[in-house]
Amino acid sequence: MITILAIESSCDETSASVCRDGKILSNFIANQTIHEKYGGVVPELASRAHMQNIVPVVDAAIKEAGIHLSDIDAVAFTQAPGLIGSLLVGTQFAKSMAMALNKPLIAVHHMQAHVLANLIADEKPSFPFLCLTVSGGHTQIVLCESPSSMKVIGETIDDAAGEAFDKSAKLLGLPYPGGPLIDKYATSGNAQRFSFPEPQIPELNFSFSGLKTSILYFLQNAGSSNVYKEEFLATEDEKKKFIADNLNDICASIQNRIISILLNKLKKAALQTGVTNVCIAGGVSANSGLRKALQETGEKMGWQTYIPAFQYCTDNAGMIAITAYYKYLNKDFTDLSVSPSAKAEWS
Ligand code: KG4
Numbered sequence: 001m002i003t004i005l006a007i008e009s010s011c012d013e014t015s016a017s018v019c020r021d022g023k024i025l026s027n028f029i030a031n032q033t034i035h036e037k038y039g040g041v042v043p044e045l046a047s048r049a050h051m052q053n054i055v056p057v058v059d060a061a062i063k064e065a066g067i068h069l070s071d072i073d074a075v076a077f078t079q080a081p082g083l084i085g086s087l088l089v090g091t092q093f094a095k096s097m098a099m100a101l102n103k104p105l106i107a108v109h110h111m112q113a114h115v116l117a118n119l120i121a122d123e124k125p126s127f128p129f130l131c132l133t134v135s136g137g138h139t140q141i142v143l144c145e146s147p148s149s150m151k152v153i154g155e156t157i158d159d160a161a162g163e164a165f166d167k168s169a170k171l172l173g174l175p176y177p178g179g180p181l182i183d184k185y186a187t188s189g190n191a192q193r194f195s196f197p198e199p200q201i202p203e204l205n206f207s208f209s210g211l212k213t214s215i216l217y218f219l220q221n222a223g224s225s226n227v228y229k230e231e232f233l234a235t236e237d238e239k240k241k242f243i244a245d246n247l248n249d250i251c252a253s254i255q256n257r258i259i260s261i262l263l264n265k266l267k268k269a270a271l272q273t274g275v276t277n278v279c280i281a282g283g284v285s286a287n288s289g290l291r292k293a294l295q296e297t298g299e300k301m302g303w304q305t306y307i308p309a310f311q312y313c314t315d316n317a318g319m320i321a322i323t324a325y326y327k328y329l330n331k332d333f334t335d336l337s338v339s340p341s342a343k344a345e346w347s
Pocket residue numbers: 011134135136137138161162163165166177178179180183282283284285286287288313314315
């Protein structure tokens with residue numbers, strides 16, 4: 001029996017999970033609500049909140065799993081990428097625990113873990129599979145040939161899909177993180193009502209900055225145009241009224257465009273690689289419109305599609321634990337001199 005304790009602290013969620021032989025026994029997540037009023041994650045506040053949360057979160061994960069400290073065979077943690085102050089808290093805690101328990105330490109790449117979250121469910125994709133990883137900081141198409149062999153074959157050249165959701169929400173006056181709110185309002189909106197342009201980006205890469213600008217002009221003109229036109233500029237009150245009167249349709253139309261940008265590239269990737277096992281991962285994979293669109297596209301294209309359970313889409317330690325389990329099988333351990341890294345380079 002292999003029992004792993006995993007810690008995730010790369011951004012603003014403090015999470016701990018216990019996994020036994022590839023099955024998640026617990027996945028405890030403490031969300032940091034302090035950032036809401038600032039419209040984005042404040043790194044200094046995130047590090048402080050991790051410091052407060054880490055002991056109770058690890059304790060809760062161990063209790064929920066019904067294990068004892070002496071059952072732990074390895075301690076895993078998110079090593080990169082992320083906010084450096086946040087990563088340091090989880091890294092230091094994991095190192096201390098590994099040292100105290102005299103057990104191996106396993107360093108996990110956060111983006112690889114998002115991909116392997118698809119291996120948590122009983123019904124897993126077989127290799128090779130494609131994974132569209134869409135989070136607040138990243139948008140990638142990954143070709144995964146085994147748990148230890150993954151290649152990024154497409155990525156965003158500017159904003160991430162989650163950022164596109166959050167920045168659009170901010171323009172609509174919605175609090176951070178706006179992605180789940182756009183999802184909620186979009187449910188009862190007409191996605192065909194407003195049209196936003198689809199960027200023409202080569203290969204399998206993405207761009208979302210043009211969409212953001214077009215939404216900005218659209219709102220400045222109270223919906224009459226997506227192009228900057230001084231003569232159309234609405235007053236603040238007109239803009240607010242237009243948003244309030246049309247919020248559901250605006251959210252549905254924005255969400256619809258983000259989804260079509262993502263799925264068009266995913267279709268291209270499947271055709272180019274010939275791979276028909278297709279997964280999504282990352283915080284944006286919690287989006288109900290994207291989940292539905294993936295299933296519909298999969299049926300049309302003859303794909304087998306996979307989506308992690310909700311709690312394994314946004315940042316969580318369960319995905320770190322499952323990745324660490326496969327690393328454990330390969331004896332892929334790290335020594336206690338390891339440092340975290342803010343950068344996204346793949347090992
Ligand atoms: O993977 P994640 O939890 O953290 C990062 O590693 O970035 O992703 C967070 C992102 C945020 O941008 C958030 O707005 C977005 O995921 N998100 C959503 C939904 N739930 C979370 N975006 C759209 N619809 C959702 N339901």
